[in-house]
Amino acid sequence: MNILAPINDISRIESLIDAGADEFFFGFYNDEDIEKFGRYFELNRMSGFGRYANKFNYQDSLELVKKIREAGKDSYVTLNSSGYTEEALLYLEKYVSGLIDAGATGIIVSCPEMIDVVRRNGGNPVVSCVGTVYNSASVRYFQELGAVRIIVPRDLKMEEIAKMKNEVPNMEFETFIMRNGCILSDGNCLGLHQFEHGGICNDIRKSEKRFMVADEHDRNKLVETQKKYDACLYKHACALCGIYRMIQIGIDACKMVGRVDRPDQVLEDMKIVSENRKIAMQCWNENEYFEKMIIPDDHENICKLGYSCYFPEIINPKLSLQIKSQG
Numbered sequence: 199m200n201i202l203a204p205i206n207d208i209s210r211i212e213s214l215i216d217a218g219a220d221e222f223f224f225g226f227y228n229d230e231d232i233e234k235f236g237r238y239f240e241l242n243r244m245s246g247f248g249r250y251a252n253k254f255n256y257q258d259s260l261e262l263v264k265k266i267r268e269a270g271k272d273s274y275v276t277l278n279s280s281g282y283t284e285e286a287l288l289y290l291e292k293y294v295s296g297l298i299d300a301g302a303t304g305i306i307v308s309c310p311e312m313i314d315v316v317r318r319n320g321g322n323p324v325v326s327c328v329g330t331v332y333n334s335a336s337v338r339y340f341q342e343l344g345a346v347r348i349i350v351p352r353d354l355k356m357e358e359i360a361k362m363k364n365e366v367p368n369m370e371f372e373t374f375i376m377r378n379g380c381i382l383s384d385g386n387c388l389g390l391h392q393f394e395h396g397g398i399c400n401d402i403r404k405s406e407k408r409f410m411v412a413d414e415h416d417r418n419k420l421v422e423t424q425k426k427y428d429a430c431l432y433k434h435a436c437a438l439c440g441i442y443r444m445i446q447i448g449i450d451a452c453k454m455v456g457r458v459d460r461p462d463q464v465l466e467d468m469k470i471v472s473e474n475r476k477i478a479m480q481c482w483n484e485n486e487y488f489e490k491m492i493i494p495d496d497h498e499n500i501c502k503l504g505y506s507c508y509f510p511e512i513i514n515p516k517l518s519l520q521i522k523s524q525g
Contacts, residue, residue: 199444200451201471202274202372203464206253208262210461211269217465218472221451222266223306225276226259227252235286240279243308243328244457252457256293263300272303278326281309295319310343317344324372327351332358334365341369347450348372356440356509360447373444374508375437375452376467377459437508438471438494439517442478442487470494488514 200220205211211222225242232239244252254262259275266273275297277290290312294305298321305316308328316323324347325331325340331348340348347370350359363371411417437444437452444452454471456464474491481487491514504510 199441199449199475200272201375201468201475202451202453203468204454204456204459205262205266206457207461208254208258208265210465211265211271213465214468215269215271217468218475219271219468221272221274221303223274223276223453224254224259224262224457225252226254226256228255231289234289239286241290242276242278242306243280243326244276256296260296260300263297263302267301273301274304274306274324275302276306276326277312278306278308278328280328282311287311287315291315291319294321297321304347306349310340313340313343313345322346325349327374331362334362337362337366337369341366346370349453352435352508355511356443356447357511359449363448367448370450371448372451372453373437373440373449374435375441375454375471377435377455377464435506435508436494437512438474438491439488439507439514440509440512441471441474441491442481442484443509443512445475445478488516493517 201218202221202223203214203219205214205222205224214222225244227241231241242252263273263275277293282290294315297305298316298319302321304322304324305312306324306326307313307316308326313323313325323343323345325345327349329336329340329348331337331340331350332354337348348362349372350362352374359371359373363369409417409420411420435455441452452471454464454467456467470492477490477492478487481490493514493516504513507513
């Protein structure tokens, strides 16, 4: 199982590789795209954050792809808005062609039309979690269009991912492993990421909640649960406990999110994911992995009552006891 790392600083390639990164992903941002299509145009799902989330322009991206290829690693570039106009699709073709010629391993897309653009230019389409693949029928649909990898939604259980992998074994599957979860299903979220408010998920988290209940005791329980939910859900999303099972079911890559995060923090997370991958590959069973896995020093802050688990059904029993005591 490969580890896919975000890259927002070209000078960090070597250190991330040394820490265990096998693949890299990133997006780019061009002022001329906004001038042509308007300020709400999405080249990728993080375009609304401009250069804060997309450190490179298109020319920088070509250079980055080449450097990653020279290092013997794979690169994936995000062009994963949930949809584009016909004019935009034609406009983006030059980007796709150039990235593929530079050596990009794959182009991360969300809409079926972009798969056709990538394939037409000889590239490998990877379906983003925004593509909303929740079952094997969806996997086969995108496979018939030419996709080579599926990034599964954050809210799928491991057994659901395993079922898809078993039923469509010749498709690559990628799961999330660390950092920056989302309280919504990406593909069913129709909001934009913008500096004005972040995302619609942020509005929901901060909005006033009203509870209509018959028993006032129930209200108190709901209010307390909601406070925990707002404060803890996916604050530092993590799937370290699930690494052994990911390997066993044949997951091809696990993704560390963090294109807007501090590079030093991403590097530290890369080290712990890589070390736990090594441990899991040497274990005979999941219980042995739970005994030997490296748990982050700040795990109490990360685990957050279990609300930050990508796979809450797979929790190291030691951590499970601590989570119950926190509750």
